[in-house]
Amino acid sequence: MNTIYLDNNATTKIAPEAFDEMIPYLTDLYGNPSSMHTFGGSLHNKIEEARERVAALIGAELDEIIFTSCGTESDNTALMSAVESYPQKRHIITTRVEHPAVFNFAKHLARKGFRVTFIPVDSFGRLDMDAFSKALDDDVVVVSVMYANNESGVIFPIEEIGEILKERKIIFHTDAVQAVGKLPIDVKKLPVDMLSLSGHKIHAPKGIGALYLRRGTRFYPYIIGGHQENGRRAGTENIASIIGLGKACELAAKNIKKEVAYVSALRDKLEKRLMELCPDVRVNGDRENRLPNTTNMSFEYVEGEAILLRSNEYGICASSGSACTSGSLEPSRVLRAMGVPFTAIHGSIRFSLSRYNTEEEIDTVIEIMPKIIKQLRELSPFGKEKIKK
Ligand code: PLP
Numbered sequence: 001m002n003t004i005y006l007d008n009n010a011t012t013k014i015a016p017e018a019f020d021e022m023i024p025y026l027t028d029l030y031g032n033p034s035s036m037h038t039f040g041g042s043l044h045n046k047i048e049e050a051r052e053r054v055a056a057l058i059g060a061e062l063d064e065i066i067f068t069s070c071g072t073e074s075d076n077t078a079l080m081s082a083v084e085s086y087p088q089k090r091h092i093i094t095t096r097v098e099h100p101a102v103f104n105f106a107k108h109l110a111r112k113g114f115r116v117t118f119i120p121v122d123s124f125g126r127l128d129m130d131a132f133s134k135a136l137d138d139d140v141v142v143v144s145v146m147y148a149n150n151e152s153g154v155i156f157p158i159e160e161i162g163e164i165l166k167e168r169k170i171i172f173h174t175d176a177v178q179a180v181g182k183l184p185i186d187v188k189k190l191p192v193d194m195l196s197l198s199g200h201k202i203h204a205p206k207g208i209g210a211l212y213l214r215r216g217t218r219f220y221p222y223i224i225g226g227h228q229e230n231g232r233r234a235g236t237e238n239i240a241s242i243i244g245l246g247k248a249c250e251l252a253a254k255n256i257k258k259e260v261a262y263v264s265a266l267r268d269k270l271e272k273r274l275m276e277l278c279p280d281v282r283v284n285g286d287r288e289n290r291l292p293n294t295t296n297m298s299f300e301y302v303e304g305e306a307i308l309l310r311s312n313e314y315g316i317c318a319s320s321g322s323a324c325t326s327g328s329l330e331p332s333r334v335l336r337a338m339g340v341p342f343t344a345i346h347g348s349i350r351f352s353l354s355r356y357n358t359e360e361e362i363d364t365v366i367e368i369m370p371k372i373i374k375q376l377r378e379l380s381p382f383g384k385e386k387i388k389k
Contacts, residue, residue, distance in 0.1 A: 009352035015203035018247040025240040050246025057249040059186035071177040071198030072101040074211040077222040078173040078194040082142035084220035089141035096337040124286040125154035142171045147179035151334040152285030153294030162191030181252035193217045204248035208241035264292035277370040293353040298344035302376040310372045321348040
């Protein structure tokens with residue numbers, strides 16, 4: 001059975017080109033780039049080459065890219081750096097729908113005595129800009145707003161927020177883990193001070209990320225130790241993964257336009273056909289302003305985990321916002337913040353595509369998924385009621 005992988009917001013397949021470039025640095029070229037000898041020291045150039053490729057994807061300068069171990073570390077570092085750099089300020093603004101890498105870190109800071117405002121979203125998952133403007137005060141040390149949501153795919157108005165914050169000289173961080181490589185981003189034009197990205201969402205390996213830090217932004221390291229990354233992130237460099245991230249960024253930069261068109265056409269076909277073929281289905285989130293690869297759909301009167309289990313039998317991989325599959329006791333915080341009814345949250349499925357998906361795969365899902373939904377509805381007492389009507 002072939003795997004039909006539609007869970008690319010969870011993680012992605014490593015690009016073969018990136019993997020090939022990594023291999024020598026996992027085998028023969030195992031030196032430490034901090035060493036005096038050429039065997040190790042020469043590896044430094046490979047790190048800088050990768051840094052150039054990452055910088056090029058988002059329009060940054062070389063010295064504005066700090067390699068980290070993942071998106072989570074980039075997010076934690078950004079918030080921690082801001083609060084360490086401006087100790088007299090105690091108010092943090094973020095949103096109710098951030099990834100736990102920001103959301104839970106903000107809650108951690110709240111427990112340490114910071115005041116944290118979590119900005120709400122509307123039923124389309126769009127940020128409440130009135131609430132945002134009202135929350136701003138002279139005590140704000142950092143604003144962290146994600147570029148695009150991992151569950152709904154909804155894109156936030158980062159440029160607009162950044163312009164407001166630039167005027168007020170407030171540090172602005174965006175978690176762009178889901179946006180980098182999927183949307184064109186140019187930090188020369190985008191008014192952000194810090195931006196997080198992660199390798200495994202863009203066909204690089206897991207366990208590598210980067211933080212963009214605009215020149216002139218005050219910075220305080222989170223991981224403290226050796227002098228690596230210009231003293232901004234200690235720890236012996238994960239060279240192979242850094243090289244993999246560099247290559248993945250180069251591929252993304254080269255193909256982004258083509259891929260956005262390709263992936264969004266497949267996503268739209270999947271969404272449209274499932275809506276035609278399955279009654280009582282809805283799309284969660286703003287359909288105009290969202291990631292090209294993501295659709296979050298709710299199939300009423302069925303459980304998300306049941307859909308996933310049945311889909312799994314056909315090799316189809318997706319995610320659900322219902323409680324058991326989200327790894328917590330609560331159903332999706334993001335969908336709840338959007339006011340999605342509980343019955344719809346329980347039947348929510350996120351399909352997230354990548355350049356490696358084919359039209360044939362999408363056609364297979366279009367054929368199988370309505371059958372699964374129909375069978376499950378027939379089994380469920382609630383679904384049966386609905387069908388009778
Ligand atoms: N931020 C967002 C929006 C994400 O989707 C993720 C991963 O799912 C992260 C941060 C965390 O990235 P990582 O898994 O590299 O720590």
